[in-house]
Amino acid sequence: MVKLLELNYQIKDIDAVAQQVLDHITSKTILFYGEMGAGKTTLIKSLVKLLGSNDEVSSPTFSIVNDYKVRNESIYHFDLYRINDEEEALNFGFEDYLYTSNWVLIEWPQNAQSLMPDDTNIIEISHKNEDSRSLKLSQKPNINPVKLQKAAKF
Ligand SMILES: Nc1ncnc2c1ncn2[C@@H]1O[C@H](COP(=O)(O)OP(=O)(O)OP(=O)(O)O)[C@@H](O)[C@H]1O
Ligand SMILES: [Mg+2]
Secondary structure (H helix, E strand, O other): OEEEEEEEEOHHHHHHHHHHHHHHOOOOEEEEEOOOOOOHHHHHHHHHHHOOOOOOOOOOOOOOEEEEEEOOEEEEEEEOOOOOOHHHHHHOOHHHHHOOOOEEEEEOHHHHHHHOOOOOEEEEEEEEEOOEEEEEEEEOOOOOHHHHHHHHOO
């Protein structure tokens, strides 16, 4: 794993943290790890806003995926919490969303781990205490350099 960014933050800093994340990412597909209430959706809300979408971000726990519009692109926001395995993800067409040029932000990727592409970035959020969190942004070591160049535009 190649570390791109590591920081601690409080909720008041969320937009600055989201901007830091956008400044350091190398992929438009980002997997969000962290226990319930860690702050995955909260960070995604801020990222979607900073990417320029006015759409309201809500937790797609029941719908599995939300599609926010930004200019001529989509931001696909997945919450795989209610998915039990890879087969369930394949059944709703998960893979059709992955290999496009759109943004893909995935909460609970571990519920369909083997379907996650290699050229992703990974965000791990954990509780430091009640009112602060730690965040680590990293990239898989075998990421394809051509894909990196594509992401570098953003
Ligand atoms: N840095 C922070 N410091 C303190 N509180 C935070 C921080 N980031 C997020 N929170 C709070 O923690 C809660 C996180 O909720 P959120 O829905 O974002 O979690 P989640 O990781 O998406 O959980 P789930 O797995 O259930 O989807 C929110 O109440 C939010 O205000
Ligand atoms: Mg969430």
